[in-house]
Amino acid sequence: MKKIHRLGAALAVATAALTLSAPAAAQFAKTEDAIKYRQAAFALMGNHMGRLAAMAKGEKPFDAAAARSSAQLVATLAGLPWEAFPAGSGTGAAKVKGDPWANAADFKSLQEKAGAEIGKLAQSVDSLEGLRKQLGATGASCKACHDKYRGN
Numbered sequence: 001m002k003k004i005h006r007l008g009a010a011l012a013v014a015t016a017a018l019t020l021s022a023p024a025a026a027q028f029a030k031t032e033d034a035i036k037y038r039q040a041a042f043a044l045m046g047n048h049m050g051r052l053a054a055m056a057k058g059e060k061p062f063d064a065a066a067a068r069s070s071a072q073l074v075a076t077l078a079g080l081p082w083e084a085f086p087a088g089s090g091t092g093a094a095k096v097k098g099d100p101w102a103n104a105a106d107f108k109s110l111q112e113k114a115g116a117e118i119g120k121l122a123q124s125v126d127s128l129e130g131l132r133k134q135l136g137a138t139g140a141s142c143k144a145c146h147d148k149y150r151g152n
């Protein structure tokens with residue numbers, strides 16, 4: 001029952017994230033505000049993925065409650081960056097390559113694939129073995145997009 005409940009919660013989070021990301025560009029007065037916003041969301045995602053990675057690698061003791069909290073945060077945060085990619089915001093502090101705007105369908109599909117893996121992550125962290133397996137798949141889904149669209 002607990003598992004089913006958590007699956008429901010994860011779906012609710014995923015649905016909320018989709019709804020939240022729908023209103024798109026108009027939220028940001030300035031391009032640099034959008035860039036800051038998405039980089040902040042990504043930085044927090046990276047922080048919590050790092051915490052999970054430390055447990056997966058045995059650098060930190062496995063703690064299921066902390067792992068669940070980080071995985072749920074990543075799931076929530078992962079809904080945030082996408083509305084903060086208004087057209088023409090590959091400027092200034094942006095570290096973008098490969099033109100995600102000209103390749104919008106591909107960029108979106110990579111978001112959805114990562115979203116699916118991130119959703120599974122929140123379901124997989126009850127055991128160290130589950131965490132290790134799904135963290136790998138999730139990290140690969142982040143990397144798939146970064147290889148094409150994250151600059152440096």
Ligand code: HEC
Pocket residue numbers: 035038039040042043045046047049074078093094095096107108110111114118138139141142143145146149150151
């Ligand atoms: C669909 C594409 C996509 C996916 C999926 C994605 N990212 Fe990114 N990420 C980007 C892009 C593009 C940038 C560069 C944004 C910028 O600088 O404007 C970025 C930047 C970052 C940064 C640097 C933020 C900063 O401070 O400049 C981190 C950290 C990061 N991503 C972590 C992650 C993690 C962790 C995941 C998976 C859980 C992930 N990303 C999934 C596209 C993606």
